[in-house]
Amino acid sequence: GAVVSQHPSWVICKSGTSVKIECRSLDFQATTMFWYRQFPKQSLMLMATSNEGSKATYEQGVEKDKFLINHASLTLSTLTVTSAHPEDSSFYICSASPNSTVNYGYTFGSGTRLTVV
């Protein structure tokens, strides 16, 4: 089955620094990957859609200059949280789908818990 690997699983950083999160599709090519943020006891909120070889599409209210997304290849997308602040502390999750199952067969990474101190 489709496998999505996400690293790191957790990270603690100082306020003002930047953090990069990687999302890889291990056994399929993903033209599109999605980045979500999840606060405790809340649902997943879509942040942006990452498209290979082109600019990401951000959801309303998500600062594109703060959350930099790069989708350099068909198997790798990265999310960089720039100048992180404590309010950016959250659980970040990526997902991807083989083109044949793009409407329903989403596989999620294991998530990255970011804590900004």
Add this chain to the structure above:
Amino acid sequence: QKEVEQDPGPLSVPEGAIVSLNCTYSNSAFQYFMWYRQYSRKGPELLMYTYSSGNKEDGRFTAQVDKSSKYISLFIRDSQPSDSATYLCAMSSWGKLQFGAGTQVVVTP
């Protein structure tokens, strides 16, 4: 009003009971309907998906979709303590997922 409504629970059931979960939605463009299970501090895991209206069964899990009522359900038979998790409904239109808030389920031994 949210596009997808789901009771956050928690829903507590004794081991062996049937777990009944549901979501309502407002966007008639949704065509694919999914249920995900999420354990604490982990990414969601796809349990079931259904296209359009109808029922689908997979082992102890049954998913139902009623597009006329904009209502979907997930039933878990013979529940086990290992089924304790948060269950999220999700719906897709043109490849973009919309999630419910998730229902926390606790199955007590």
